Amino acid sequence: xxxxxxxxxxxxxxxxxxxxxxxxxxxxxxxxxxxxxxxxxxxxxxxxxxxxxxxxxxxxxxxxxxxxxxxxxxxxxxxxxxxxxxxxxxxxxxxxxxxxxxxxxxxxxxxxxxxxxxxxxxxxxxxxxxxxxxxxxxxxxxxxxxxxxxxxxxxxxxxxxxxxxxxxxxxxxxxxxxxxxxxxxxxxxxxxxxxxxxxxxxxxxxxxxxxxxxxxxxxxxxxxxxxxxxxxxxxxxxxxxxxxxxxxxxxxxxxxxxxxxxxxxxxxxxxxxxxxxxxxxxxxxxxxxxxxxxxxxxxxxxxxxxxxxxxxxxxxxxxxxxxxxxxxxxxxxxxxxxxxxxxxxxxxxxxxxxxxxxxxxxxxxxxxxxxxxxx
Amino acid sequence: xxxxxxxxxxxxxxxxxxxxxxxxxxxxxxxxxxxxxxxxxxxxxxxxxxxxxxxxxxxxxxxxxxxxxxxxxxxxxxxxxxxxxxxxxxxxxxxxxxxxxxxxxxxxxxxxxxxxxxxxxxxxxxxxxxxxxxxxxxxxxxxxxxxxxxxxxxxxxxxxxxxxxxxxxxxxxxxxxxxxxxxxxxxxxxxxxxxxxxxxxxxxxxxxxxxxxxxxxxxxxxxxxxxxxxxxxxxxxxxxxxxxxxxxxxxxxxxxxxxxxxxxxxxxxxxxxxxxxxxxxxxxxxxxxxxxxxxxxxxxxxxxxxxxxxxxxxxxxxxxxxxxx
Numbered sequence: 001x002x003x004x005x006x007x008x009x010x011x012x013x014x015x016x017x018x019x020x021x022x023x024x025x026x027x028x029x030x031x032x033x034x035x036x037x038x039x040x041x042x043x044x045x046x047x048x049x050x051x052x053x054x055x056x057x058x059x060x061x062x063x064x065x066x067x068x069x070x071x072x073x074x075x076x077x078x079x080x081x082x083x084x085x086x087x088x089x090x091x092x093x094x095x096x097x098x099x100x101x102x103x104x105x106x107x108x109x110x111x112x113x114x115x116x117x118x119x120x121x122x123x124x125x126x127x128x129x130x131x132x133x134x135x136x137x138x139x140x141x142x143x144x145x146x147x148x149x150x151x152x153x154x155x156x157x158x159x160x161x162x163x164x165x166x167x168x169x170x171x172x173x174x175x176x177x178x179x180x181x182x183x184x185x186x187x188x189x190x191x192x193x194x195x196x197x198x199x200x201x202x203x204x205x206x207x208x209x210x211x212x213x214x215x216x217x218x219x220x221x222x223x224x225x226x227x228x229x230x231x232x233x234x235x236x237x238x239x240x241x242x243x244x245x246x247x248x249x250x251x252x253x254x255x256x257x258x259x260x261x262x263x264x265x266x267x268x269x270x271x272x273x274x275x276x277x278x279x280x281x282x283x284x285x286x287x288x289x290x291x292x293x294x295x296x297x298x299x300x301x302x303x304x305x306x307x308x309x310x311x312x313x314x315x316x317x318x319x320x321x322x323x324x325x326x327x328x329x330x331x332x333x334x335x336x337x338x339x340x341x342x343x344x345x346x347x348x349x350x351x352x353x354x355x356x357x358x359x360x361x362x363x364x365x366x367x368x369x370x371x372x373x374x375x
Numbered sequence: 376x377x378x379x380x381x382x383x384x385x386x387x388x389x390x391x392x393x394x395x396x397x398x399x400x401x402x403x404x405x406x407x408x409x410x411x412x413x414x415x416x417x418x419x420x421x422x423x424x425x426x427x428x429x430x431x432x433x434x435x436x437x438x439x440x441x442x443x444x445x446x447x448x449x450x451x452x453x454x455x456x457x458x459x460x461x462x463x464x465x466x467x468x469x470x471x472x473x474x475x476x477x478x479x480x481x482x483x484x485x486x487x488x489x490x491x492x493x494x495x496x497x498x499x500x501x502x503x504x505x506x507x508x509x510x511x512x513x514x515x516x517x518x519x520x521x522x523x524x525x526x527x528x529x530x531x532x533x534x535x536x537x538x539x540x541x542x543x544x545x546x547x548x549x550x551x552x553x554x555x556x557x558x559x560x561x562x563x564x565x566x567x568x569x570x571x572x573x574x575x576x577x578x579x580x581x582x583x584x585x586x587x588x589x590x591x592x593x594x595x596x597x598x599x600x601x602x603x604x605x606x607x608x609x610x611x612x613x614x615x616x617x618x619x620x621x622x623x624x625x626x627x628x629x630x631x632x633x634x635x636x637x638x639x640x641x642x643x644x645x646x647x648x649x650x651x652x653x654x655x656x657x658x659x660x661x662x663x664x665x666x667x668x669x670x671x672x673x674x675x676x677x678x679x680x681x682x683x684x685x686x687x688x689x690x691x692x693x694x695x696x697x698x699x700x
Contacts, residue, residue, distance in 0.1 A: 034531050035507060039519050042532070161495040168494065168526035175526060182491050190485040212483050218565040219483045221549035222508065223500065231499065232486045351505070 001136050001374045003103075007367035009134035010105045011085055013127060019083035019107050024065030026087070030055025036064065036351060037320070046089050046100075058089035062104045063362060064352070070110060071353040078353070083107040098336060099368070105131070106342070106364030110349065113357040120361055121294070121324045124342055126302045128363035132328055132339060135367065136374035139328040139339055140307040142259070143295060144314030146321040146343070148269075151287030152255055157279040159242030160234065166244055170256050171315055176249060183243060196229055197236035204229035247277040256313030262299065265310030266292050294324065320348040324361070330373035339373065340365035379425050380596045381587075383437055383446040386414070386428035390579060393471040394447050401607040402679075403600070420603070423596035432456070438463045441586030444593065451476050451514065451554055451577035458516050464583045464694045466601070467687060472579030474554040476514060478521070478572035479561050481543060481550075490525040490571050493550070501529035511535040511548035514574075518552035521574045540564045583691055589699045594692065601688045606679035614657045615640065615675040616650040621668040631667055635660045651680060 001009075027048070033041045034055065041047075045060035059065045062084045070078040085105045092098045107127065109120040125141075132139045149170060153163050165182070169175035192211055196204050205226040212219060219225060244252075251272060258268045269288055278284050295310065314325050323344030329337040342363030349360035384398075385391040395405055398418065405416045405426060416426040427443065434448040435456035449472055450465065457463050480487050487493055500508050511533045512518045518532060533548050540560050542548035554577065555561055558568060581604070616637070620628050625648050629639050632650050637660060640649035652660045661672055 038507070038528050039522065039530065039532055040528075042515070042519065161491075164495060164498050165491055165526070168528065172523070172526065178524075178526070182489065185489070189488055192485045193488075196485070208483075208485075217482045218544070219481065220543035220565045221481045221484075222504075223481070223484065223496070223549065225483070227499075227503070228484055228486055231496065235486055235492075 001371050003368045003371040006135040006371035006374065007085070007103055007105060009136075010131040010365050010367050010370070013131045013134050014083045014085075014105060014107050017081060017083075017107060017123075017127060019081040020070070020079040022066045022069050022082050022084050023086065024059065024062070024069045024084065026059055026089075027056050028059050028065055030057045032068075033057055033060070033064070036348065044090055046091050060090055061088055062086060062106060062364060063108060064348075067108060067110070067349060067352050067360070070108075071349075077112065078110050080111060081107060081109050102369075103367050104340075104364045105367055106340070106362060108360055108362030111359045112355075114359045119344075119359075121344060122298055122301050124361050124363050125298060125324075125326060128326070128328060128340065128342060128365065129302065129305065131363075131365045132370060135365075135370035137330060137339065137370050138305055139330060139373075140309070141305050142309045142311050142314055142327045142329070143262070143298070144311050144325045145291045145294070145323060146315070146325050147323055148287055148291050148312050149252070149256060152252060152272075152278075152284050153244075155278045155280045155282075155284035155287075156244060156248035156251065157242070158244045158248060162242050162244055166249070166252065170252060170313065176253055179244075180246075180249065193232045193236065196232045199233075201230070201233065204233060208232075245277060247275075251275045251277045258313070259309055259311040262295060262304070262308045262310050265312075266295060269310070269312060320345045322347050326363075328365070330369065333369060333373055336369060338366070339369050378590075378592065380423060380593050380600075381425045381427060381443045381445065382600075383427045383429050383434040383443040383448075384416075385431050385434065385447060387430065390431055390447075390449070390472050391428070394469075394579065397469055397471065401604050403603060421596065421600050424600060438582050438584040439586070441584050441588065444584060444587040444589065444597075446582050446584070447579055448582060449474065449577050450580050451517075451575055453580070453582060454575065455514050455516055458520070462584065462586050464585060464691060466581040466583055466691055467604075469579045469581060472577075474556050474577050475568075475573050476517060476552065476554050476575040476577060477561075477568045478510075478518075478574065479540070479551050479553065479555070479566040479568050482562070482565050482567045484567075488570055490527065490569060493569055493572070494525060494527040497527055497529040507531040508550060509533045509548040510550045510552055511539050511542035512552035513539060514552055514554075517574055521552070540566060583695060585695065585698045587698070589695055591699060594699075597691075598685060598688045601691070602681055602683075602685055603679070605685055605687055606681040609680040609682065610677040612654055613651045613677065613680060614654050615677050616652050616657075616661070616664070616672060617647050617675065618650075618664060618668065618672040619670055620648045621670065628664065628668065631663065632660070635663055651677075 030047055033045060045057040048056040050056055066082055066084045070082045087101050088104050089101050092100050150167060153166050158166055165179060169179035196208050199207055208229045209225045255272055258265050260268060273285055273288060314327060321343040325343035327341040328339040330339055331337055344361040346359045349358045350356060384394045398405060403418045403420050405418060408415045414428050418424055418426060431448045432452045434446040435452045437443045438446045439457040439462045453463060487496060497508050508530050510518060510530050513535055515532055515534060535542055539551050539553040541564055542551055544564050628648055636656055637650045637652045640651055657674060664672060
């Protein structure tokens, strides 16, 4: 199968769902990407500069540009299903075997406060698999759920600011070791902070402002004295109680390390529920039961590949998924094994669309790699 | 460029003065070639080397791109041009041009006492205000790598052209990544270094390019130059002791001196014994030897102390082995 044939085959599978096709601009505003996805974009996307120095980028994926077009459409609501088929561009190290430009074909389902019975994840996974198979590839599928790790963190009794720190640490290689170092490091607080923290909230901001004035410290930057005072108080009152225990970190690293055939992986997750580090066990139980039910339903309704794994730590390299997340791979392609993937990303579409009840899920495939894997 | 070894040195400012002074101190004084309008120079003591004068950041780029064999530049600009030092080799730090590359935030942020706090503040700000805190810097790559290492995600880099430390005061940024020597300029702009926020302790360094056209016949002038630089450095770090070995013969003295960190320069039969002694231990060594021998003991400064094999050269030669054609 040629890349063009694979592209047509995937396109036909998407077309069968009757989407609205969208052809977004190749050149995108860099500032928007930096705001949405962070500085990591500079490493992934080819950045350009406009005449006046404004950041631009060649679209590094199709999801965000296509959603922008769909959400800008008047009058709302946006179409419930959009699709795209076009080139995306990525920065690579010189000499890398990875592609600098490649075609993405995919679809995104957009809705509002999806009722539990109508969430489209099953169809998203089914269509993505159908696309692979239409191109002659039986992929390996890895399933995860981005909400699960967060629920386990909370169930370990870890609260602000440590919950976010633990999640960040779990998401990056060697992050846990750095976190253990941070936990062991002696706390060196600013002497002013103790005084501020002991005040009632309504006085804290005023006293901090006065202390800064007396100390000759000018308040530069966008954070207000009120925000600083609030965080000083929050840090003082919660720091000790919300720190993760060594046992909790052990449990969480075991959770994100799971990557096993579906039934075995789910059983591994369920075995962790007996761990004594889960001081709020019920929260973890509910999250695990919901994920297990989701996966079971998926197994009943979709013809899953023989090689289907469950990996609760799966992130797909972008931070924006917040529910189901999945990756499709062809092991024969080595470091370029990924054929595509997708998941649920409500928070991203809400930030793009500015509506608090928007929901979205979708998938994307890479026809050129599919053709390569099929031959 | 074949057949000639090239050395790029800073062409302006304090770094130029300090580099010229360093070379002159090594006996490698520069004479400017008038014909080249001050962009080229020679060292009378090392005629096989062409010296070029460039700005520090041009030198870092030239080392990365193989346009010069050797260069003197700040490690901060070098690491920005060549992340991970894939294309260049740090030969040795030169002890001047010191500056720290740091993350600095407003002094008023009394809740930020570690990089983990900065990561929290960035995440909080994004969640509350729906936009990211801005970090102004000229050192985009090193800033990004450091933030990533510390789990800082919800921020934006703003490339600064001029005085970075003024960006928060001007409302163009909320924090900065910049070089500082004393921290006074930061403080004057209402900023403080985050504890644990030092990205790099930089100084001017002698650097070799892996990608320059190296050939076997350049090794001799390279070794000669490094011999001179190392010999001068060693002479500053050591004193020459001259003493009579006493009736017990030289062996006892040599053994005692070696245990105290000294090296033997020469011990001919019946002659004075010459020892090289670490400068910072000279008086304790003298006392120990005097206790052993009595008599008289002279302490001298050396201008140069050469030593082969030259470990600095041998290490560099190994590092360049893949580059020599």
